[in-house]
Amino acid sequence: xRPEQFIPFLGLAAIYAALATATLYGLTRLVARxxxxxxxxxxxSLFFFFLTQHPFPDPAQMxxxxxxxEPQTQPFLFLRSFAEMWEKGGGFAEWTRNRIVAASTMNFxxxxxxxxxxxxxxxxxxxxxxxxxSLSLAAELTQxxxxxxxxxxxxxxxxxxDLILNVSGLxxxxxxxxxxxxxxSFPASASSRRAPPRPSxxxxxxxx
Numbered sequence: 620x621r622p623e624q625f626i627p628f629l630g631l632a633a634i635y636a637a638l639a640t641a642t643l644y645g646l647t648r649l650v651a652r653x654x655x656x657x658x659x660x661x662x663x664s665l666f667f668f669f670l671t672q673h674p675f676p677d678p679a680q681m682x683x684x685x686x687x688x689e690p691q692t693q694p695f696l697f698l699r700s701f702a703e704m705w706e707k708g709g710g711f712a713e714w715t716r717n718r719i720v721a722a723s724t725m726n727f728x729x730x731x732x733x734x735x736x737x738x739x740x741x742x743x744x745x746x747x748x749x750x751x752x753s754l755s756l757a758a759e760l761t762q763x764x765x766x767x768x769x770x771x772x773x774x775x776x777x778x779x780x781d782l783i784l785n786v787s788g789l790x791x792x793x794x795x796x797x798x799x800x801x802x803x804s805f806p807a808s809a810s811s812r813r814a815p816p817r818p819s820x821x822x823x824x825x826x827x
Contacts, residue, residue, distance in 0.1 A: 636666035659736040683772035690777040727788035734792025747793040755785035
């Protein structure tokens with residue numbers, strides 16, 4: 620993807636995510652009053668999901684199998700690209716033009732934002748441990764199955780490195796947000812929420 624295509628690509632995914640988030644909250648309000656803390660989590664999760672799927676090709680014009688969509692199942696293959704760029708000693712522009720380096724960095728950073736949004740919604744680590752692989756696996760399986768069979772063949776690549784980067788990025792974002800949580804209005808952890816002590820009184824209701 621060329622640099623001039625990057626901003627429109629992100630913008631379209633953000634529009635998809637915003638519309639889907641507004642729709643979900645509109646439907647939820649029909650039966651309940653959704654909490655506002657979950658809104659950033661829903662938006663960033665959907666933003667990530669749409670980034671992994673669009674642009675959506677025209678099924679009638681697809682030629683299958685599409686090139687570059689063979690599943691990539693070798694873990695940590697992305698490190699080779701980082702090592703090659705490091706050996707070349709290229710500048711910032713060269714790093715950003717490398718497709719694998721740019722995609723890997725974006726995956727890690729974006730899921731870091733999802734991790735922060737998750738910490739804003741809940742303080743439970745079990746939520747991060749479950750949500751990170753679930754969200755990433757849902758996106759990768761959608762790619763592997765051609766959007767669950769809605770397209771005649773896959774148009775995005777299933778990549779095990781994306782799973783690694785996504786999960787580790789979300790966990791790191793959640794951990795960093797947990798460190799700064801006391802400074803902000805993040806939910807307190809379950810262990811820190813204690814019931815206030817009950818007032819003690821002497822016999823007969825009088826304290827001496």
